[in-house]
Amino acid sequence: MAIAKLDVVVLDCPDPAALAGFYAEVIGGKVVPAEEDWVNLELPGEGVKLAFQKAPGFVAPEWPSPKRSQQFHLDLNVEDMDAAEKQVLALGATVLDAEDRERGFRVYADPAGHPFCLCAV
Structure with a gap:
């Protein structure tokens, strides 16, 4: 039996809204700002979700x-x-x-x- 269920994969980046928009164009979904430094990409159907988090000093x-x-x-x-x-x-x-x-x-x-x-x- 699994201990947990994967909820979301989060990508650090300098501009969460821009990167979420890129992936929305590539794989579909709806860009939904959640917080100032966090944007979700709601994907159709069930499964893994993507989110984008602002990372100061991102390399x-x-x-x-x-x-x-x-x-x-x-x-x-x-x-x-x-x-x-x-x-x-x-x-x-x-x-x-x-x-x-x-x-x-x-x-x-x-x-x-x-x-x-x-x-x-």
Whole structure:
């Protein structure tokens, strides 16, 4: 029997509203400010939720780097990898590792520098 149930994954960032808006465009959902330094992204259906917390002095992770570890990353399933790539780049993502076009995933950074993967389904 589990001890707990995962409620929310929180990303530290310099601008919670902006990063929540980025992810709302990428995965859907509704941006809901909760506090001055905290914004929730309400996702349709049940499951894991995302929230964004202002972190003074935030330092973005580096991928790949043992000196500034990525700490975590999000895997986002997509039907059309090329179309999804164009869309996330237009929203402000940057490419970290997408040279192998035949591989089942490509790695990007969100506008705050957190790594995420687009994964083919």
